[in-house]
Amino acid sequence: MTRVFNFSAGPAVLPEEVLKQAQAELLDWHGSGMSVMEMSHRGKEFIAIAEMAEASLRELMNIPANYKVLFLQGGATAQFAMVPINLLRGKKSADYVNTGEWSKKAIKEARKFCSVNVAATSESTNFSTVPPQQEWKLGPDAAYLHYTPNETIGGVEFGFVPQSGNVPLVADMSSTILSRPVDVTKFGIIYAGAQKNIGPAGLTIVIVREDLIGGAAANTPSMFDYKVHADSASMNNTPPTYAWYIAGLVFDWLKKKGGLKAMAEINQRKAEKLYAFIDASGGFYKNPVEKQSRSWMNVPFTLKDSALDEPFLKGTKAAGLVQLKGHRSVGGMRASIYNAMPEAGIDALINYMQDFIKKQG
Numbered sequence: 001m002t003r004v005f006n007f008s009a010g011p012a013v014l015p016e017e018v019l020k021q022a023q024a025e026l027l028d029w030h031g032s033g034m035s036v037m038e039m040s041h042r043g044k045e046f047i048a049i050a051e052m053a054e055a056s057l058r059e060l061m062n063i064p065a066n067y068k069v070l071f072l073q074g075g076a077t078a079q080f081a082m083v084p085i086n087l088l089r090g091k092k093s094a095d096y097v098n099t100g101e102w103s104k105k106a107i108k109e110a111r112k113f114c115s116v117n118v119a120a121t122s123e124s125t126n127f128s129t130v131p132p133q134q135e136w137k138l139g140p141d142a143a144y145l146h147y148t149p150n151e152t153i154g155g156v157e158f159g160f161v162p163q164s165g166n167v168p169l170v171a172d173m174s175s176t177i178l179s180r181p182v183d184v185t186k187f188g189i190i191y192a193g194a195q196k197n198i199g200p201a202g203l204t205i206v207i208v209r210e211d212l213i214g215g216a217a218a219n220t221p222s223m224f225d226y227k228v229h230a231d232s233a234s235m236n237n238t239p240p241t242y243a244w245y246i247a248g249l250v251f252d253w254l255k256k257k258g259g260l261k262a263m264a265e266i267n268q269r270k271a272e273k274l275y276a277f278i279d280a281s282g283g284f285y286k287n288p289v290e291k292q293s294r295s296w297m298n299v300p301f302t303l304k305d306s307a308l309d310e311p312f313l314k315g316t317k318a319a320g321l322v323q324l325k326g327h328r329s330v331g332g333m334r335a336s337i338y339n340a341m342p343e344a345g346i347d348a349l350i351n352y353m354q355d356f357i358k359k360q361g
């Protein structure tokens with residue numbers, strides 16, 4: 001068996017220790033005689049798995065008691081609709097910050113429900129920057145402020161938590177959750193699809209302050225109402241049980257690694273190493289993002305001549321480095337280096353990139 005270094009943006013690499021534990025428990029979870037996949041979500045075994053996962057996440061992120069943690073389906077994309085459906089409460093507008101592809105998708109969906117005030121955009125820099133907060137123009141009657149702390153495609157990450165004044169701050173943390181500590185109390189809602197930095201696809205985590213639950217209109221479909229999910233402990237219908245279980249194993253792995261502060265140090269070191277190499281390559285490789293907004297999780301880069309893309313990618317396969325092709329909208333390469341990407345993967349990538357320069361003479 002050979003494991004590759006997988007730089008996929010999502011579904012992404014999982015910790016090998018977690019996969020091994022899942023393998024060991026696959027046929028018979030803790031003497032139950034069943035796989036977690038075969039359990040009733042209402043049975044005591046799965047309830048224990050679900051509660052342990054939530055407790056671990058609460059501990060890792062230091063989530064206060066007045067926040068609910070929901071384990072849902074529908075991806076971050078469903079949250080693009082659920083946020084306005086639940087938070088507008090009769091208001092007609094919401095503030096959004098546009099820093100790239102995922103912001104744009106959130107804005108497009110929100111426009112089905114309200115008037116979107118784009119409070120700031122980095123379009124003029126081709127989304128290579130984060131607009132400084134003092135330039136934002138928040139609407140006078142916005143129901144909430146939404147932003148994307150890490151743009152997975154553009155590789156742009158906020159180095160600060162925005163001030164939203166009196167309205168709830170909503171963050172699509174799909175590709176940055178658990179990469180470092182965050183002060184949950186600054187947020188009304190944090191949501192994230194699991195398949196980047198949490199676990200398998202099919203699970204979406206929503207951390208929502210209790211006072212923001214219960215504001216959806218009466219004709220809201222149950223599955224789009226936070227209150228329905230909160231009241232049923234995310235078991236209004238069958239939840240994504242196996243993904244929930246694996247997420248719990250990942251949370252425990254993070255705790256063993258020393259928690260989010262320790263992860264932040266590792267992640268920063270990994271990212272800085274890769275950016276430093278790119279910047280020192282004399283223009284052979286380039287990352288377009290301004291230095292203070294560079295993502296620790298997703299590192300897009302181009303080669304000095306796009307004709308080299310194909311030979312570059314061809315060689316990566318043989319070197320055991322996969323899923324480096326950039327997003328179709330930007331081209332070039334992208335290395336996603338989430339929590340589960342070991343430092344050895346960064347070193348292997350840098351070695352390969354160095355060798356590739358030499359080969360070009």
Ligand SMILES: *Cc1c(COP(=O)(O)O)cnc(C)c1O
Pocket residue numbers: 010074075076077078102148150151152172173174175193194196
């Ligand atoms: C991947 C991603 C999404 C979409 O997530 P789905 O779970 O596929 O709906 C949304 N926002 C960000 C920032 C992402 O990285």
